[in-house]
Amino acid sequence: MELKGTTISKQDIESGKVLFTRGDPNAHYTWDTGIGIGRYLEGLRKGKIFGTHCKKCNRTVIPPRVFCELCFSPNIEWRQLKETGVINTFSICYVNWDAQRVQTPHLPAVIEIDGATKGHGILHLLDEVDPKLIKIGMKVKAVWKRPEERTGAITDIQYFKPY
Amino acid sequence: MPKNFYEKVAIVGVGYTPPRPLTPDVSYKEMIYEAAVKSYADANLASHKDINGFITCAEDLIEGTSIFDEYTPDQLGAVQKPMHTITGDTLHGLATAVMNIQTGLMDIVVVEAHSKASNIKTLSHIINYATDPILNRPLNVHPTYIAGLEMQNFLNRTKTTLEQCASVVVKNKKNSLRNDIGCFGATLTTKEVLESPPTFSPLTQLQMANHVDGAVVFVLASQKTAKKLSKKPIWIKGCGWISDSPTLETRNWASCDYAKLSAKMAYKQANIKNPKTQIDFFEVDDTFSYKELEHLEAIGVYKDGTAGRACMNGELDPDGKTPVNVSGGSLGVGSLLEASGSLRTLEIVKQLRGEAGPRQLKKANTALALSWRGIPTTSGATLIFSRK
Numbered sequence: 001m002e003l004k005g006t007t008i009s010k011q012d013i014e015s016g017k018v019l020f021t022r023g024d025p026n027a028h029y030t031w032d033t034g035i036g037i038g039r040y041l042e043g044l045r046k047g048k049i050f051g052t053h054c055k056k057c058n059r060t061v062i063p064p065r066v067f068c069e070l071c072f073s074p075n076i077e078w079r080q081l082k083e084t085g086v087i088n089t090f091s092i093c094y095v096n097w098d099a100q101r102v103q104t105p106h107l108p109a110v111i112e113i114d115g116a117t118k119g120h121g122i123l124h125l126l127d128e129v130d131p132k133l134i135k136i137g138m139k140v141k142a143v144w145k146r147p148e149e150r151t152g153a154i155t156d157i158q159y160f161k162p163y
Numbered sequence: 164m165p166k167n168f169y170e171k172v173a174i175v176g177v178g179y180t181p182p183r184p185l186t187p188d189v190s191y192k193e194m195i196y197e198a199a200v201k202s203y204a205d206a207n208l209a210s211h212k213d214i215n216g217f218i219t220c221a222e223d224l225i226e227g228t229s230i231f232d233e234y235t236p237d238q239l240g241a242v243q244k245p246m247h248t249i250t251g252d253t254l255h256g257l258a259t260a261v262m263n264i265q266t267g268l269m270d271i272v273v274v275e276a277h278s279k280a281s282n283i284k285t286l287s288h289i290i291n292y293a294t295d296p297i298l299n300r301p302l303n304v305h306p307t308y309i310a311g312l313e314m315q316n317f318l319n320r321t322k323t324t325l326e327q328c329a330s331v332v333v334k335n336k337k338n339s340l341r342n343d344i345g346c347f348g349a350t351l352t353t354k355e356v357l358e359s360p361p362t363f364s365p366l367t368q369l370q371m372a373n374h375v376d377g378a379v380v381f382v383l384a385s386q387k388t389a390k391k392l393s394k395k396p397i398w399i400k401g402c403g404w405i406s407d408s409p410t411l412e413t414r415n416w417a418s419c420d421y422a423k424l425s426a427k428m429a430y431k432q433a434n435i436k437n438p439k440t441q442i443d444f445f446e447v448d449d450t451f452s453y454k455e456l457e458h459l460e461a462i463g464v465y466k467d468g469t470a471g472r473a474c475m476n477g478e479l480d481p482d483g484k485t486p487v488n489v490s491g492g493s494l495g496v497g498s499l500l501e502a503s504g505s506l507r508t509l510e511i512v513k514q515l516r517g518e519a520g521p522r523q524l525k526k527a528n529t530a531l532a533l534s535w536r537g538i539p540t541t542s543g544a545t546l547i548f549s550r551k
Contacts, residue, residue: 032186032189
């Protein structure tokens with residue numbers, strides 16, 4: 001069916017036939033990481049993964065927090081966890097920010113870290129893996145940046161890969 | 164609109180972190196957790212699980228996180244409970260909590276508000292996003308000019324003097340010296356205030372509140388539960404909130420209608436005929452010096468052009484006829500952005516409970532809090548509180 005109407009061309013916009021006002025956001029923040037996440041990031045800088053354990057609920061959670069969100073107690077213990085885990089869920093992403101298709105898909109995944117209570121882990125990226133072979137339950141381990149490159153950020157881990 | 168509230172609702176718990184210009188030691192979640200733990204203990208709650216609903220007063224652009232109430236349940240003990248954002252001041256949140264309880268569906272409701280202003284590196288730009296993107300923003304002027312426009316009009320209309328505006332700053336910063344959570348207490352003269360660097364004329368530097376970080380959490384309960392939980396419940400007798408037409412080109416510069424009409428709404432519910440005689444003290448927004456005077460006149464405590472003289476004469480002092488901002492207000496304590504109404508309410512709760520320490524007023528039975536959402540808004544809320 002032929003639709004009636006007038007299309008707007010790129011030229012209409014560029015020539016000012018169609019009016020608009022452009023705005024570029026100037027929104028900058030520096031979020032305080034605080035006690036819990038601050039110590040977590042400090043651990044990553046040292047190549048260590050920390051979680052916290054609530055004795056009352058008998059849960060070890062990661063990312064760590066200075067209180068238990070379930071029983072509301074601040075009575076927690078810090079525990080170093082392993083740098084390995086299993087894939088809880090993942091997605092193979094073929095579309096980039098600008099809606100272009102990408103040649104090498106991005107591979108975000110939730111990785112349940114060994115030593116944490118089931119369901120707790122790190123959201124990160126997978127690499128050194130054939131996307132077709134990724135599956136829930138796959139064992140993966142952290143690939144770290146070199147110590148001198150680490151800044152105390154989640155990106156101090158480059159990605160997780162099967163092992 | 165009902166003439167009276169269906170069900171009495173009271174504040175039974177309050178907890179807070181002391182406001183500070185910088186708080187790099189804690190995340191906003193940890194700050195809120197501290198305030199929540201204190202508040203629930205103050206309310207004598209057996210468990211956070213007794214709370215039925217939660218409200219956070221926040222703006223996503225201020226937080227730097229969209230759908231911000233996704234990030235508030237953990238630190239409030241609100242996991243798997245009703246939780247929502249009110250994009251307004253704390254007083255808007257408290258009014259919402261009152262209504263939540265009055266539906267009969269909820270018995271205990273928590274209201275949280277906080278500021279991490281120190282984390283916003285381009286706060287003036289964020290505030291500027293509240294102006295019209297097509298007609299106002301292209302002029303590219305720091306948005307506090309809007310306060311300058313409003314003050315100019317107020318001075319011209321009411322014949323209030325600059326010295327009278329400066330006397331608000333002197334009073335509130337002096338009051339803050341007796342408030343242990345005040346960040347900007349000082350002993351100043353009106354001359355010093357007026358000779359501080361000009362900013363957005365007629366404003367000078369010292370006539371503008373500084374932003375601070377902090378969190379405040381309130382527990383509200385229905386009448387029956389409030390009486391069980393607390394020996395000193397503070398009853399919310401009236402709530403009003405108003406948004407005027409905000410357009411800068413055509414707004415009513417000659418009248419502060421959000422204050423006037425929100426107070427009228429609250430007075431009706433609280434059966435207040437004469438605020439000056441029926442209300443013992445006032446905590447009203449003073450983000451800028453003139454705002455305190457403008458607000459007092461809009462809510463009918465003073466006639467147009469007379470609040471400034473009253474401030475100069477000491478009537479608004481803690482020992483005056485009409486104590487205003489005994490806490491030190493935003494000028495003395497600091498501005499908590501959307502949580503500014505929290506500090507107004509916190510002071511009222513302390514005073515009405517008789518727990519205000521060195522600044523305790525002798526007569527503290529009924530009080531009024533008024534908030535304004537800041538430039539460029541024409542939105543505000545009024546709440547009236549009572550010991551009985």
